[in-house]
Amino acid sequence: MGFVDYEQDGFVGLITINRPKALNALNSEVLKDLEAVIDAVDLDTTRALILTGAGSKSFVAGADIGEMSTLTKEEGEAFGKIGNDVFRKIETLPIPVIAAVNGFALGGGCEISMSCDIRICSDNAMFGQPEVGLGITPGFGGTQRLARIVGVGKAKEMIYTAFNIKADEAYRIGLVNAVYPQDELLPAAKKMAAKIAKNAPIAVRACKKAINDGLDVGMDEAIVIEEKLFGSCFETEDQVAGMTAFLNKTKVDGFKNK
Numbered sequence: 001m002g003f004v005d006y007e008q009d010g011f012v013g014l015i016t017i018n019r020p021k022a023l024n025a026l027n028s029e030v031l032k033d034l035e036a037v038i039d040a041v042d043l044d045t046t047r048a049l050i051l052t053g054a055g056s057k058s059f060v061a062g063a064d065i066g067e068m069s070t071l072t073k074e075e076g077e078a079f080g081k082i083g084n085d086v087f088r089k090i091e092t093l094p095i096p097v098i099a100a101v102n103g104f105a106l107g108g109g110c111e112i113s114m115s116c117d118i119r120i121c122s123d124n125a126m127f128g129q130p131e132v133g134l135g136i137t138p139g140f141g142g143t144q145r146l147a148r149i150v151g152v153g154k155a156k157e158m159i160y161t162a163f164n165i166k167a168d169e170a171y172r173i174g175l176v177n178a179v180y181p182q183d184e185l186l187p188a189a190k191k192m193a194a195k196i197a198k199n200a201p202i203a204v205r206a207c208k209k210a211i212n213d214g215l216d217v218g219m220d221e222a223i224v225i226e227e228k229l230f231g232s233c234f235e236t237e238d239q240v241a242g243m244t245a246f247l248n249k250t251k252v253d254g255f256k257n258k
């Protein structure tokens with residue numbers, strides 16, 4: 001659909017932001033298409049998603065500077081809200097989302113990758129928050145998520161200096177989990193997604209919720225969140241199947257998501 005493609009392969013969905021002429025920059029149309037594609041994902045049959053960009057040069061080169069250049073204060077806030085709503089939807093989606101970062105991930109591109117659960121990238125990837133060089137702040141969660149992922153000091157350095165970092169530095173600081181040659185990136189993302197999809201889906205979802213919700217609160221509250229989600233697994237057929245298989249020294253032949 002429009003600027004965003006979707007392919008389903010078994011339990012794994014592949015979302016591709018497809019606006020290569022503008023290096024997949026996010027204008028409001030792209031953001032709306034992305035939201036529609038995410039809303040249409042069948043969460044009963046999909047167990048993991050991969051998000052990538054079309055072409056071999058850019059994942060997402062940021063929010064669309066042309067569109068932003070003439071915004072008023074109110075329009076700027078409205079544009080920020082469209083982006084933030086989609087990014088938050090990705091972050092809180094019940095299933096894991098892997099960002100396969102295949103080139104530039106600047107500004108809104110870095111930010112959308114950080115709303116995903118896991119980032120892996122190609123060796124030509126470049127990450128950065130160049131906004132202060134354009135006279136604005138990161139507006140799609142960059143000031144918040146970057147500090148949470150790489151730590152406050154490194155996030156402040158990247159944001160204040162507007163300095164881009166290459167794939168190896170992104171790996172070194174923990175912004176990405178792994179770096180691959182360009183042609184191996186998508187296969188690696190698919191392999192990781194398949195590994196996730198093989199596990200008990202309700203348990204995987206509960207882990208995502210426990211990690212995300214727990215990080216927003218103090219440890220006393222966080223541990224209760226974990227306890228409740230742990231307990232909820234004992235109402236599932238997959239827990240019975242998983243533990244029975246272990247005790248019988250066999251393997252579960254496909255979790256049922258029940």
Ligand code: DAK
Pocket residue numbers: 021022023025061062063064065066076077078079080081083104106107108109130131134136137138139140
């Ligand atoms: N927006 C619009 N078009 C872009 C773009 C972008 N971010 N990035 C690239 N393009 C377009 C270029 O204009 C060019 O279009 P044509 O001239 O061919 O029509 C085409 O993509 C190819 O780009 P280049 O010719 O520049 O390609 P190069 O290889 O020479 O350079 C580059 C690649 C990625 C280094 C360069 O394009 C570049 O610096 N792009 C801008 C990167 C950037 O600064 N990104 C951050 C954008 S700011 C907020 C909401 C959101 C945000 C902030 C606030 N609120 C509402 C509060 C987020 C802000 C951002 O993301």
